[in-house]
Amino acid sequence: MLLLKDAESTERNDRRERRGGALCVLAVALCALCVSSCGPEPTEPADTNLGGTWESNVNMFALEDITLSLVQEPEGVVSGAWTARRPPANCPPPTPCVASGNVIGRNTVAWIELQLTGGPRFEGGLVEANRMRGILAVLSSYDTITFVRR
Numbered sequence: 001m002l003l004l005k006d007a008e009s010t011e012r013n014d015r016r017e018r019r020g021g022a023l024c025v026l027a028v029a030l031c032a033l034c035v036s037s038c039g040p041e042p043t044e045p046a047d048t049n050l051g052g053t054w055e056s057n058v059n060m061f062a063l064e065d066i067t068l069s070l071v072q073e074p075e076g077v078v079s080g081a082w083t084a085r086r087p088p089a090n091c092p093p094p095t096p097c098v099a100s101g102n103v104i105g106r107n108t109v110a111w112i113e114l115q116l117t118g119g120p121r122f123e124g125g126l127v128e129a130n131r132m133r134g135i136l137a138v139l140s141s142y143d144t145i146t147f148v149r150r
Contacts (some may be wrong), residue, residue, distance in 0.1 A: 035101050042110030045076025048126055050107050052148040061120055063092040068103060068114070068147060073137045082116045122147075 054068040062144040063084040070080040084102040091097040105114035105122075112132060114122040122145070124134015135142040 005055060016027055040109050042108065044109050045074070045108050046126075048107065048129075050078050050112065050124075050126075050132075053077045053092050053147045054149050055146050056147045057146055058136075059087065060136060060142075060143045060145070061141070063099060063119070066136075066145075066147075069118075070103060070114075072107060076107045078112075078114060079103060082119065084119070 005147055019049075028057055050070050050072045052070060056066045058064065058066065064087055066082065066084040068080060068082050072078045079082055080103040082103050083098060083099065086097045086099055088097065097115040099119060101116055101118035103114055103116055105112065112134065113124060115120065120136045120138045122132075122134055124132055127133045132149075134145065136145045139147070141142065
C-alpha cells in the first residue's frame with residue numbers, strides 16, 4: 001500500500017513538473033512576442049518625408065502667412081528656410097515687413113521639431129500626409145498652428 005501511494009505521489013509530481021515546464025515555455029514565448037512586437041524608438045527618424053513647401057495663414061506673434069520650404073535628409077534631419085509677413089502695424093518704417101530665416105530640425109517617430117532661426121519654434125506631428133499640426137512657441141508663449149503642404 002505504501003508503495004502504491006509513493007507511485008501515485010511520484011506520478012502527480014511528474015505531471016506538475018511537466019505542467020510547470022510547459023507554463024515556463026509559454027511565459028518565455030509570450031515575453032519574446034512582446035519584445036518583438038515593440039515599435040521603433042520614439043527618437044528614430046520617421047518614415048515620412050517633410051520635403052516641400054508648407055503654408056499657414058495664421059496671425060500670431062506679429063507674424064502672418066508663414067511659409068516653410070523644407071528638405072529632409074534620410075536620417076530625419078530637416079533643413080530649409082522660412083518666411084512670414086509682419087502686419088503693417090508691426091513694421092513701421094524702416095522695419096521690413098517680411099521676416100525670414102533658416103529652418104533646422106528633426107522628423108522623428110514621436111514628433112516633429114523645427115527651429116525657425118530668428119523666430120519661433122514648431123513642435124507637433126503629421127496628422128495627415130500633407131498636414132502638420134502642433135504649437136508655435138516663442139519663449140514661454142505658444143499657440144496652436146496647422147501647416148498645409150502645397
